[in-house]
Structure formats: structure tokens, C-alpha cells
Amino acid sequence: MIEEGARRGRVSKAAAFAALGLTSMALAALPSRPGPAQAEPIVARSPTLVLAAGTSATSRAKVPAELPFGKGPIYPGRILVAYYGTAGTGALGVLGEDDPDAITRRLRRAAAPFATEDRPVQIVYELIVTVADAGPGDDGDYSHDIAREKVETYIKAAHRNKALLVLDLQTGRSDFLTVAKRWKWALRDPWVGLALDPEWRMGPREVPAQVIGSVGAREVNRVSEWLVGVSRRNDLPQKIFMLHSFRTSMIENISDVVRRPRLATVLHIDGFGTPGQKLATFHTVADTRPRHMRMGFKLFYDEDIALMSPSRVREIRPLVEFVSYQ
Secondary structure, eight states, X not given: OOOHHHHTTOOOXXXXXXXXXXXXXXXXXXXXXXXXXXXXXXXXXXOOOOOOOOOOOOOOOOOOSSBTTBSSOSOSSOEEEEEEEBTTBSXXXXXXXXXXHHHHHHHHHHHGGGOOSSOOEEEEEEEEEEEEOSSOTTTTSSEEEOOXXXXXXXXXXXXXXXXXXXXXXXXXXXXXXXXXXXXXXXXXXXTXXXXXXXXXXXXXXXXXXXXXXXEEHHHHHHHHHHHHXXXXXXXXXXXXXXXXXXXXXXXXXXXXXOOOTTEEEEEEEOOBSOHHHHHHHHHHHHTTSOXXXXXXXXXXXXXXXXXXXXXXXXXXXXXXXXXXXX
8 A cells, every 4th residue: 555645745747747738648659769669568658747947056065975874885785765856846756745854754664664684775865956848948958957955955954864865867958968067066975976867868859748868878978977077086985877767769779888886877767557567667678788787666656556565676686776766
């Protein structure tokens, strides 16, 4: 049974897209860019509501220099469990349904059943900091950054609550590296990692929610190389570097994504549906990855049909080491 507290205050993402004229069937049928035929089953896209324009951020946070669990690497030996969303609204995911301290109490309850004797849990805030938009905005890139002070609130909460923070980018028509550089000030924090969401990486004539986007390995490698530079110059511990996907076409030439030892690279499988649909998509996409990538998996409180239990997720192979709730 889904925890009632996890439902309270959330606008249904399916309802939000219906307001844009998109039914769940229409979402599943959204086209990708031309490319190889897709072998995986069609599972509805991750349902994110596009919002209006915000502001960007530019300076530096000063924080302690080790991770919540010490100076060692993130993996192996633990499972990360996150709440996903953006600041101040539950429409994009559970993370924004309450203030960071209150949501942390809910996150700890949700994360606890994932722990095993040999794999303790580390909690994570997965915060969308650049949000895809239905309109071009003043700069024409179909995305906006949330306010700096909102991100600072989550950085402070992460340190207060011993949580990692992952900044999620939905860049519209901008490339990932250009947008990531705007968040350099936050990525200098040793507890802050980065996630790229190719679903919302549009081409020059594409519009979010009208097509499922994609990114090539070359662009991913440019971002990871830059992030390693930030880490090295600031003597930081290993960071999460996450790539979201639910179709093999979303990360082109994925086998060419470079291994960076300073980064814990996670291929995170999104998409909602029945357990069978979700697992079919997971295995199809996972089979294309280079073996240095860790595996992630998303659970949707509202959209999944028969929400998978922590014990069922722990049984998935290849091993799931990052779980996000939306």
C-alpha cells in the first residue's frame, strides 16, 4: 500500500500533462529523434510538468570536505535512496511537497527498508535545478534555472541531515555543459553531484513534451570531464554523475561514455507502468551500458501500477544501487 503521507499535497503528474493536452497514451507515443528502431517495450515517459522561467546562480558554497559517511568512495557497499522533485511544488515530484527537514523524515522512512546487513542506506535529495519549459523564454532555450537561494536551502539541509544532493538538469535547447557551468558554485560542494536528463535535451527546432530528447556520448563526456576538473581543483571526494534514460535511443553511443574514477556514474532507468513493463525497460536499457556504470531505478508513487516494494527492487539484477521516488 502506498503511504498516504506520500500522496498528500501532490498534483497528479498525469493530470498535469492532461492540462497540456497530453494523455498517458500520447506520452507513450511521443517520438524520439530519428534513429535505430526501438526494441524495448513502450513505457510512458517520466511525467514532469514544464514550468515558467526563473533565475540563474553564480557563486560558491563553502562546506566541509568529506561525504556524510567519510572519505571513501560512494560505491560499492551502499544503496542510495532519493526523493526527486524541485523546490516549492509537489507537481514535479515528492521532494517539493514539504520543507527539506520535514521531507527528510519521510525520506528516511521510505529508505529504511532498502538497507541490508552489507548495504547500508544513504539518503539523497535529487533536486531539479534547471527545469524544461513549454515556451522559449527570453533566451529561447525552453528551460529555466530555479532561484539560487532555493538551491542553497537544500545544500544547507543536506549537510544538516547528512544527505547527498544531486542537481538534475532539464536543459531544453541548451547543451548540458553550458547549463552545468552555471551550477559550478554548488558543485564545488563535496556533497553535491550532477544528473543529466536527456528526455528534456532538445534539438534546435524541438519543444519539450512534444518529443523525447536525447544526448550523445560525446556531450556526456565533455560534461564529465569538466566535472572531474571541478572535483580535482577543489580536492573533492567522489561525486554522483547520473544519466537518466528509459529508451536505448536517449543516450546515443552509450558504450563510448568514458569511465571517470572521480565520478560514480549511474545509469538511472525511468518510466512508469506495471512491474513487468518497468523491468522489461530496465533490462533492455541496462544491456546497452558499459559495465562501469552503476544502475538506478525510479519508483512513481502515483503513476506506477502496483508500486514495487524495496525487497522486490533489491532482487533486480544487475544490482540497483540508486533508487529515486517521484
